[in-house]
Amino acid sequence: MRHRRERSRTTARLTQRGFRRFEVMAPESGRELIHSLARRLAEDGPEAEQARQAVKALVAGEPPKPGGILAALRRSPLVGADLDFSRPREEGRKVDL
Numbered sequence: 889m890r891h892r893r894e895r896s897r898t899t900a901r902l903t904q905r906g907f908r909r910f911e912v913m914a915p916e917s918g919r920e921l922i923h924s925l926a927r928r929l930a931e932d933g934p935e936a937e938q939a940r941q942a943v944k945a946l947v948a949g950e951p952p953k954p955g956g957i958l959a960a961l962r963r964s965p966l967v968g969a970d971l972d973f974s975r976p977r978e979e980g981r982k983v984d985l
Contacts, residue, residue: 899909907930912922928939945952961967 902909914922925939925943928936929943930936
C-alpha cells in the first residue's frame with residue numbers, strides 16, 4: 889500500500905512537470921538505446937533540444953537542412969582565431985611527355 893502511494897505521488901509530481909508515461913514495444917537489443925534517449929529527452933538544455941530535433945528529422949525522413957556544415961563550423965572553438973589559409977602559388981614541375 890505504501891509503495892502504491894509513493895508511486896502515485898511521484899507520478900503526480902512528474903505529471904505536473906509535463907511528463908507522461910509511455911509503454912514501448914521494441915527488440916531487446918534496443919532497450920538501452922531507448923532508455924538513454926528517454927533520459928536525454930527528459931533533460932532541459934541545448935543537448936536535449938538538439939537530440940529532439942535530430943530524432944524528429946530522422947523519424948520524419950526530412951532531408952538535412954542546408955547550412956548544416958556552416959553551422960557546425962560556426963560552433964568551432966577556432967572561430968575568431970587568426971588563421972592563415974593562404975598558399976604560395978607555384979607553377980609546379982616541368983614534365984617531358
